[in-house]
Amino acid sequence: MDREIQNGAYSGRVMTEEQMEILRKQIAVYAVICDQLVLLHNSLSSYHPLSSGVRPMVGGYFDPMGASSSSHRISTRHRWTPTSTQLQILESIYDEGSGTPNRRRIREIATELSEHGQITETNVYNWFQNRRARSKRKQPQTTTANGQADDVAVTTEERRSCGDSGGLESYEHILFPSPDLGIEHLLSIGKFMET
């Protein structure tokens, strides 16, 4: 039950670049969504323009590019990709058979690998997760020599009482909205913003 302070050396309350990246994305995404929705609405119903207070400071306060505010470009770096050195080390550690690295071990590895390129503990964690899952999936295929085999699995899922609930329902709220909503509701958001 020991609580580890991970790398607790960051001074005070600041964000890492990674965190900034996430926030940047979120803001940009929301801005774009709002923009698109406004345009869509206007194009479908030639009626009151909604664009009044809807799109505040997209590039205003926090413009990482410093470039044109009309461009929604954000974020150049997305997904971590291990350098070859990092990969080698990871593979060798994995081959050591030390099973699942615990939190402390993860931290060690991350620290070591950070010598060879940018990396976070989460990256390491994910890498091992994926590595394990993948190697597990590859193995059972070799043993199935009998023609029957086909694809297996799928059996364990039936029990859940969820039923279907596919991805389609995500459109539900779009296609079948609740009817009672007025423009004033939207406008009231505006002042929530200025607090």
Added chain:
Amino acid sequence: MDREIQNGAYSGRVMTEEQMEILRKQIAVYAVICDQLVLLHNSLSSYHPLSSGVRPMVGGYFDPMGASSSSHRISTRHRWTPTSTQLQILESIYDEGSGTPNRRRIREIATELSEHGQITETNVYNWFQNRRARSKRKQPQTTTANGQADDVAVTTEERRSCGDSGGLESYEHILFPSPDLGIEHLLSIGKFMET
């Protein structure tokens, strides 16, 4: 193509607490605005045959099996996926700080959420479990200072925005939309609000 490796991990580029606060607000605001815009749009355009005149989901999202597996995949999506509305509600409940919901509370929540899509109590239970565990992992929370300050400092509902980050990844395909905006865009938006 060479990519430089910036070993100097957190060199520069950090945000002050104040700036974080602003960003949080922005994100929260955008979240609300988007939601309201969707609802508003739908209520205003409910006479438009949105779902009939135009071929929906041409926006490309809903093709999980098109290119990958040409075989069966009778589907029955196995795992529950919260709708955007459900997610928002869950998040807001989570943010209320009412710690671990007991059985009764879970039941209430499940009932409420079932208005917005298929859901079971188990789903709700799992969601809270995961939410708690992952927010703990995601926010290393410096723990630098003495005792207080940290956790109680953040006052209101904007705290939620930091932990999320999840489904908002795939924004790129709508960053530069074609001038003639169609329903496809809205649908594709719905996609990653849901994911």
Added chain:
DNA sequence: GAATTATGAATGAATG
């Protein structure tokens, strides 16, 4: 440079 593959990341559920 579009299509395909490989893989990092997110997350619902299971296990202890």
Added chain:
DNA sequence: CATTCATTCATAATTC
């Protein structure tokens, strides 16, 4: 509650 597993999604990398 802490970890782990299984599945899926998005995208970097690769192929044609």
